[in-house]
Amino acid sequence: MIQSSLSIIKPETKLHVGIIMDGNGRWAVSRGLPRIAGHRAGADAVRRTVEACPSLGIGTLTLYAFSSDNWRRPQTEVNALMRLLRIFMRKELERSLRNGVRISVIGRRDRLSSPVLNAIETAEKTTINGQTLHLRIAIDYSSRYAILRAAERLRSQEYINRSITEEDFSRLIADSDRTNAPEVDLVIRTSGEQRLSDFLLWENAYAEFFFTKRMWPDFDANELALAVNDFLSRDRRFGALAQAVAG
Numbered sequence: 001m002i003q004s005s006l007s008i009i010k011p012e013t014k015l016h017v018g019i020i021m022d023g024n025g026r027w028a029v030s031r032g033l034p035r036i037a038g039h040r041a042g043a044d045a046v047r048r049t050v051e052a053c054p055s056l057g058i059g060t061l062t063l064y065a066f067s068s069d070n071w072r073r074p075q076t077e078v079n080a081l082m083r084l085l086r087i088f089m090r091k092e093l094e095r096s097l098r099n100g101v102r103i104s105v106i107g108r109r110d111r112l113s114s115p116v117l118n119a120i121e122t123a124e125k126t127t128i129n130g131q132t133l134h135l136r137i138a139i140d141y142s143s144r145y146a147i148l149r150a151a152e153r154l155r156s157q158e159y160i161n162r163s164i165t166e167e168d169f170s171r172l173i174a175d176s177d178r179t180n181a182p183e184v185d186l187v188i189r190t191s192g193e194q195r196l197s198d199f200l201l202w203e204n205a206y207a208e209f210f211f212t213k214r215m216w217p218d219f220d221a222n223e224l225a226l227a228v229n230d231f232l233s234r235d236r237r238f239g240a241l242a243q244a245v246a247g
């Protein structure tokens with residue numbers, strides 16, 4: 001439920017929103033709690049956010065849950081995050097099925113433990129027919145790595161003797177993600193940071209950005225509605241002229 005006086009305008013076509021869910025650690029520390037308590041609270045924010053998507057016209061939601069650079073954190077935090085991700089996948093299955101949510105995970109799989117991998121594969125298989133929302137969770141994700149893998153495949157016979165289009169390259173990236181998704185319309189980053197941290201660099205070419213100071217565990221349907229409404233008020237020109245000027 002969105003408890004807001006915001007009038008929600010739905011976009012004409014379904015949106016792809018990417019969220020860099022940042023600030024869990026600071027949220028916890030400011031309350032005198034261990035960082036992991038912030039990650040736990042962050043999982044609740046994920047649930048609230050996913051639930052709010054369909055009514056705001058969001059068809060694809062890509063959540064940055066664990067970057068390839070996050071392996072650099074202390075082992076105890078990494079372990080706790082992996083455990084939370086595994087539990088989240090298991091717990092969300094039933095709810096996702098009920099709500100028509102299709103879960104996909106993007107990112108590397110060769111460095112994940114088998115319990116995490118199993119949870120991912122089960123979630124993907126079970127929810128494959130979900131039509132209401134495509135929820136993509138980025139785990140051990142690095143956009144530069146995804147682009148490099150796509151570039152590497154250009155050396156194969158199929159591509160070697162012809163020129164490569166942007167569509168070809170987008171398809172190669174989608175293949176390495178194992179999921180197809182439209183270009184990103186809107187990127188939201190919480191916690192006041194204003195950077196991409198290696199998130200969807202190719203797919204964000206014409207994305208709009210919404211930065212909020214709110215920490216991720218405090219994110220909710222209202223804030224998502226605010227971001228979407230702000231997005232809908234922007235004039236996306238894609239290099240051309242504004243509608244009014246172009247005539």
Ligand code: IPE
Nearest residue numbers: 021022023024025026065066
């Ligand atoms: C985001 O919160 C979650 C992950 C990166 C896994 P952080 O853990 O980065 O929280 P801060 O930025 O330290 O507050």
Ligand code: IPE
Nearest residue numbers: 020021022064065066067197
């Ligand atoms: C980006 O957040 C990754 C995720 C939200 C999963 P970080 O907190 O890891 O990013 P930096 O280090 O501040 O750029």
Ligand code: MG
Nearest residue numbers: 022023024025
């Ligand atoms: Mg952070």
